[in-house]
Amino acid sequence: MSATQTVQLMDGTSLAKRLVKEAAVKAAEISQRTGAAPCLATVLVGEDPASVTYVRMKRARCAKAGIKSRHIGLPATTTAAELIDTLAGLSGDPKVHGILLQHPCGPHIDERAAFEAIAPEKDVDGVTMHSFAAMSFGLPGFVSCTPGGIMRLLEAYDVDLAGKHAVVVGRSAILGKPVGMLLLAKDATVTYCHSRTADLSRIIQEADVVVAAVGRPRLIRGEDIKPGAVVIDAGYNPGNVGDVDFDTALTRARLITPVPGGVGPMTIAVLLAQTVNAAANQLGIQHH
Template identity: 70%
Template sequence: MDGTKLAQRIIENSAATAAELRRRTGVTPCLAAVLVGEDPSSVTYVRMKRRRCEAAGVESRLVQLPAGTTTAELVATIRGLSLDPSVHGILLQHPAGPHIDERAAFETIAPEKDVDGVTMRSFAAMGFGLPGFASCTPGGIMRLLDEYGVELTGKHAVVVGRSAILGRPAGMMLLARDATVTYCHRYTPASELSSHLRRADVLIAAVGKPRFITGEDIKPGAVVVDAGYSAGNIGDVDFETVKDRASLITPVPGGVGPMTIATLIEQTVDAAAQQLGVDLKVLSA
């Protein structure tokens, strides 16, 4: 499944919408990225997201805080951005550091600006299939499955990993689409993991262990989504041993990664339109 091609189309559509929004209102959609410290991976991710935003006609505002920033200081910064009418979306790059209460920081983001889908309100919306902003990686995965015509109703989906921003919301979104969902995680007995994997019609790998899932674990014809990433562009799935058993599979890189950023940009433009009171259906007419 080619995430790069679909992501490019989403970004191009978002750029056109942002341009029309700017023409009609004089306002450019703005995403504020908050970065605590100088973790090399986080710095790289934020730089890449900012570059993609600017290419799509979305203003990218970087708020860089020192590594010693306290939770209270971070919360105050995010509260200020939530109250700033010129900011339409807020992204807190994580991890923010072991001394930071990330949940407290996330919950400070105004729901209408939670374009990364990290608040409890957004999670509830995803779980109930209600309007709201999706967590970007699971949201991108769902778009990719739809693009390739993957039917989810009645299918057995297995999610390996249960992080608050990937595994858990991915499972909730699959459940909202009438799949039967099994979560596997660090406490799933190793002796049972393979049997769970082999029953999956749709497998979402989000565990963060390189080549953790191999071909012998895959049901023939399964759809495999590799949402993991390790140094050296290595995913959670051993691509070479899985690709001949799966009916569809996402590569690393070029699969889920581009979809995450495209979803973030699209949701920022959507958030700007909502805050400006512009109907996107009318805007695209």
């Protein structure tokens, strides 16, 4: 990077505020025209402290945006069949427009089977196979919220992805895999890396855009980053530490997301925006 070029932080907090404001305007319009506020159902199995905090935060954001939330807290002993029944019931309830199953659900529950009990039109978290396929094929549907937030950040900062080499570190079903598909749809050349990748540093050094989504604190260091690259840190580890070693990455990147304040706020903003869109679709409202 030339001495004159300075790194710019990608401010997810202020972009998320804008998105939530837009969602709130749409939510108010829906409530006014139908008498029904958009409603997000949150389902939590057990009392994992981090999950409890996440759900509370999501519900507080809903309230601010004029979205009703209905919380279903299930005991840790809930069976897979009971959870699937609960989700199927919410899928069939016309008063509920979006469903969020907070995971992990516990080792005794088949999470994939639970996700598949969510009706695609209510899958505002983008976790079903239907949503993944629609996203991969560029068809209407809901994107996974964190990848959706990442793409909006890249767009807001005018990152042209066509012909660029994007390296995604991580291959989870709701982050790594879908973000790769969304980058591909914008004509990036995408490489997926993971725990079994040989010579990870060398591959990252070739990337114009790096998406770190692996859940290992400071795995990616400044010397791994090509000067002038765009670095998206979607990792969140204890102590507010991302998957990228922020201080050393600052010396090489052109754009970088801070942790916290980068990808995190965008994830919730996309969840709210998608809930409002789901309500509009289900209630047959065209936005002006």
